[in-house]
Amino acid sequence: MSDVDKIFNNNNEESIANKMARAQKQISVAEFFSKNRHLLGFDNTRKALLTAVKEAVDNSLDACEEAEILPEITVEIIEISDNHYRLVVEDNGPGIVKDKIPHIFARLLYGSKFHKLAQTRGQQGIGISACLLYAQMTTGRAMKVISRTGDHELATQMELKIDLDNNLPQVLKTKEIDWYKSNGTRLELDIEATYQKGRQSVDEYLLETAMVNPHATIIYTNPKAEQVIYTRITSKCPTKPEEIKPHPYGVELGTLMEMARKTNSKTLQTFLVNDFTKVGETIAKNILAESYLDAKLDPSKMSMDQLKILKDAFLKVKIPSPSATCISPIGYELIETGLKKEITAEFYTSLTREPSVYRGYPFVVEASLLYGGDIDGFRILRFANRVPLLFQQGACSITKSIQEINWKTYGIQQSAGSLPNDKLIVLVHIASVWTPFTSEAKEAVAHYPEIISEVKAALQQLGRNLNMYLSKKNRVNVELKKKDYIKKYLEVVVDAIKELKSxxxxxxxEDNMLIILEQERNSTKMQEKLEDFKERMKNVKSKDPLNPSNSSKSKSQTKLNKDSDEGNEEDDRDYDDKDYDKEKDYDSEDKE
Amino acid sequence: MKDNVIEKMDNLVNDLVLNIQGLKRPKLKIPVRSLSNVEYSQEGGYFEIQEKLKIRSFNVNTIKSFAQTLKMMSLSKELIQTNDMATKRDVYYQSKNWGNAKFDGQPESDDVMDDIEAMFYTIREELKFNPDRDGSAVVGNIIIKEKDRETGEEIRIDCAKMGTGGYNLPSNVENFEFETKAKYILAIETGGMFERLAYHKFWEKQNCILVLMKGVPGRSTRRFVRKLSDLYKIPVYVFTDGDPYGWLNIYRTLKVGSGNAAHVNEYFCVPNARYFGITAKDIIQYNLPTHKLKDVDIKRIKDGLKNDPFVKSHPDWQKNLNDTLKLGKRAEQQALAAHGLNFVMSDYLPNKLNNPDDWLT
Structure with missing residues (x-):
């Protein structure tokens, strides 16, 4: 949820947001909306369509996961007239109780997940009700909702609007109907929008959503009546994320002050044990020893300096990483399977890192590299908590991490300091209980050093895998080229010798020359051939006693000795690889 | 000599084959052809090749040049046996029949030819590979005698009757004989200067032979001058532009040979040549119109002072080069025309002839 959420949220916190909310009461919701469209994702008609789809689909996925149902979501966009589209989204989630329907869809920012320290998609959005608000303001039409919970015979069908003056739901029609689904929710919304394919489109968003939600089936029909079905590739629901407390590493001074002020613990010792994750009696004692602070201090009365000392002491004590139970990574195998289904590449490599912490919030980085095949240029696929990030690529710490890596080390083309320039796709998924975004639009991950270094570490590890593949491929190519090269010239050599010595x-x-050439390329292969050769020589010997191989051997021996007697040789070692270098040296110095 | 080359070739091939049969890596040993492998020989008066060898052993990287070297040897053997000849250009075109081993350009082909020449310590003419014709010309008091290839009759070429154009030397002058009573040979860099002297029959007044080098002299020109100076003990004077190219490329190559042709300098050098052309001193003495030294000129001079074994053995040349650097100027032969078109014949050359102390070695 965004700050906008906070503005409308009736919570008890003495926060700036709350004060602002009181001030905002005088302004009508409609006025606020039209002034802050860009914050809510309705900057233009093209983005409006995407935002509406995104809100509806994210809600459906969250609802299914909450109820541990494997999601099957149908998305349909119908062109009603120029710039007017009908969006229909239907899921097989748990359904919504009749009384709650108006509040969820027609009341801004109802049912906040704001206080939860656990990973959800909801953080992303600004709420489906904002989409209804947008629909009301552009087409004036109501939203049509059908929902049925498993324990009811009939489904509820409602037409909803928002009472803009009071931010209250307005139910226009309601009735009980027969519905083919035992449980699930369907909504229809008419909005002003523009449909386009390509980057940052609904098509792209759903494709990428399917990639990082391998347990979901998504059936999508676009305004041109083209249908795409992304079928699920796993029937395992993601583990349900748990809520956790902050971790001492990464907690910021401001947060620490807040926590100390509001804690129920009476002593510093209990504050450490109760309010932080992974801190037990022993670790708490160690922290106190490092900080020289009294265990019996009342945390709510600690001074700023004492808290600073405490914070510094955190870093001097070894504390285990936070448990990752609050995070649900996708798993690198599933990411890779999903990618393979949608993108044909030559090489795939993926990993899921161990959990890490920033500001006391655990997060997990998952990444994939795809190389070659149908990939025609460089691309980044960014995800936060299973939601594709399609905008503000340049401002994102994922992009920054990629730029900071020297991809040339891994055999990938790149001009220094910029993004790679090769047939490469980089996928990065950050799963966290609280993803820091650069702005309220929640389109780019903020530049936290902890996050950047984790993303880099993940990509560097994958880069090494890719490099291993590329250099192997390169070796094979060189090998093939060499073979070809030898074939091209060997027959000319033999031909010339034949002319000179009939x-x-x-x-x-030819056979012997091949053996000699193989010698430098592959010593084991040479051994085999030598064995083979000796075998053949034995046969020749027994067959042809007139031409014993001994004679030729001894002859060559004397000839060689004679050579060295003549002096003049710069070096009479056995030459192998160094020859080529010598050859090159010569060529460069030779030209006068 | 003919049998000698064929014998050397046969030895080399036998050696190769024996090595291959014994599964030993065959190698070619080729003398290094560069200034780093020559020494200026005081007695011989030329660049003598030293003992540095490059050893090309048979492997994937050298297989192409092995193929080309052996193919060219085979072609040479055939030419010797059939008493035929081929120019460098012919050889390059012959290689088009060598399948994949064909040359991509003539420089590549010339390089392999030089290697073979060096490998057998012989000259290309003995391999029946002739240099291409150059723009050389001869006029003056000399009769060149050549045998008609078919009838065996003697052909007499009187270079006094060649007009202004002169006699153009063929690429192979090995079998020429001469008749001359000339007092000296004047080897000239540019066509313009040659023509002026020929037109005014400078050679008749001076009883000399004029040879046009046309830049760095080709092999047959050098061989011709060398033979004449050997046989008749005629002094050789060299007249070039007053610039590093004239001194270090033209004169030095004619007199002591070059690095690239280190293995054949012995046959082509003209050790008793003396420098007659424009010097830094002349530029000042005659107040000649000049050009500024170009960057390449300065580089060439510095390089010569540092690396050229010939310059390093001759203080008079070091002085001329250093003076030129200080002066920062160069002058062409034809700059002498500033003092009148025939100044060169009436004053410059006679002055030079009368002051042997001014000549550079």
Whole structure:
């Protein structure tokens, strides 16, 4: 939820948001909306369509996961007239109780998840009710909702609007109907919008959503009546995230002050044990020892300096990583399976990192690299809590992490300091109880050093995997080229020797030269061939006693000795790899 | 000599084949052809090749050049046996029949030819590969005698009757004979200067032979001058532009040879040549119109002072080069025309002839 949520939220916190909310009461909701469209994701008609789809689909997915139901979501966009579209989203979730329907859909920011320290998609959105508000203001039409809970014979059908003066739901029609689904929710919304394909489109959003929600089936029909079905690839529901307390590493001074002021614990010792995750009696004692603070201090009366000392002491004590039970990563196997279904690449590599912490909030980074195949250029797929981030790529810490990596080390083309320039897709998913975004639009992850270093570590590890693949591929190519090269020239060499010395056995020459060439390329292969060769020589010997191989051998020996006697040689070692270098040296110095 | 080359080739091939049969990596040993592998020989008066060898052993990286070297040797052997010849250009085109091993350009082909030449310590003419014709010309008091290839009759070429154009030397002058009573040979860099001297029959008045080098002299020109100076003990004077190219490329190559052709300098150098052309001193003495030294000129001079074994053995040349650097100027032969078109014949050359102390070695 955004700050806008806070503005409308009736919570008891003495926060700035609350004060602001009181001030806002005088302004009508409609006025506020039209002034702050961009904050809510309705900057333009194209983005409005995406925002509406996003809100509805995220709600459906969250509802299904909450009820541990495997989601099956139908999305349909129908063009009614120019710039007017009908959005229909239907799920197989638990359904909504009749009394709650108006509040969920027609009251701004009802049922906040704001205080929960657990991973949900809801954080992302500004609420489905804002979409209704947008519909009312652009087309004037009401929202049509059908919902049925498992324990009811009939479903409820309602037409809803928001009473803009009082921010209260306005039920226009309601009736009980027969519905083919035992449970689930369907909503229809008419809005002013523009439909386009390509980047940052509804199509793209649903494709990417399917990738990171491998347990969901999404059936999508676009305004051109083209249907795409993303079928689920796992029947395992994501583990339900748990709520947790902050972790001492990464807690910021401001947060620590808030916590100390509001805690129910009477002593510093109990404050540490009760209000932080992973802090037990022993660790609390260690922290106190490091800080030289009295265990019996009343946390709510601690001074800023004492809290600062406490915070510094946290970092000097070894504390286990927070439990990841509050986070539900997708799992690298599932990410990769999902990717393989949608993108044909030559090489895939994926991983899920161990949980890490920023500001006391645990988070997990998952990443994939896809290389080659149908990929025609570089692309980043960014996700936060299973939601695709389609906007503000440049401002995102994921992008920054990618830029800070030297991809050339991994055999990927890149001009220094910029994004890679190669047939590469980088996927990064950050799962966290509280994802820090750069702005209220929740489109880019903020630049926290802890997050950047985790993303980099993940990508560097994957980069090494990719590099291993690429260099192996390269070796094979070089090997093939060499073979081809030898074939091209060897016959000319043999031909020339034959011309210069007519009494040679060309087949034997060619075989032997191949063995000599193999020698440098692959010593084991050479051994085999040598064995093979010796075997053959034995046969020749027994078959042809007139031409014993001994004679030729001893002859070559004397000839070689003669050579070294003549002096003049710079070096008479056995030459292997170094020859080529010498050759090159020569070439460069030779030209006068 | 003919049998000698074929014998050397046969030895090399036998050695290769024996190595291959014994599964030993065959190698070619080629003398390094560069200034780093020559030494200026005081007695011989030329660049003598030293003992540095590059060893090309048979592997994936050298297989192409092995193929080309052996193919070219085979072509040479065939030419010797059939008493035929081929120019460098011909050889390059012949390689188009060598399948994949064909040359991509003539420089590549020339390089392999130089390697073979060096490998056998012989000259290309003995391999029956002739240099391409160059723009050389000869006029003056000399008769060149050549045998008609078919009839065996003697052909007499009187270079006094060649007009202004002169006699253009063929690429192979090995079998020429001469008749001359000339007092000296004047080797000239540019066509313009040559023509002026030929037109005014400078050679008749001076009883000399004029040879046009046309830049760095080609092999046959060098061989021709060398033979004449050897046989008749005629002094050789070299007249070039007053710039580093004229001194270090043209004159030095004619006199002591070059690094790239280190293995054949012995046959082509003209050790008793003396420098007659424009010097830094002349530029000042005759107040000649000049051009500023170009960057390449300065680089060439500094390089010569530092690396050229010939310059390093001759203080008079070091002085001329250093003076030129200080002066920062160069002058062409034809700059002498500033003092009158025939100044070169009436004053400059006679002055030079009368003052042997001014000549550079």
């Amino acid at each position: 009494d040679v056995n060309t087949e034997e020459l």
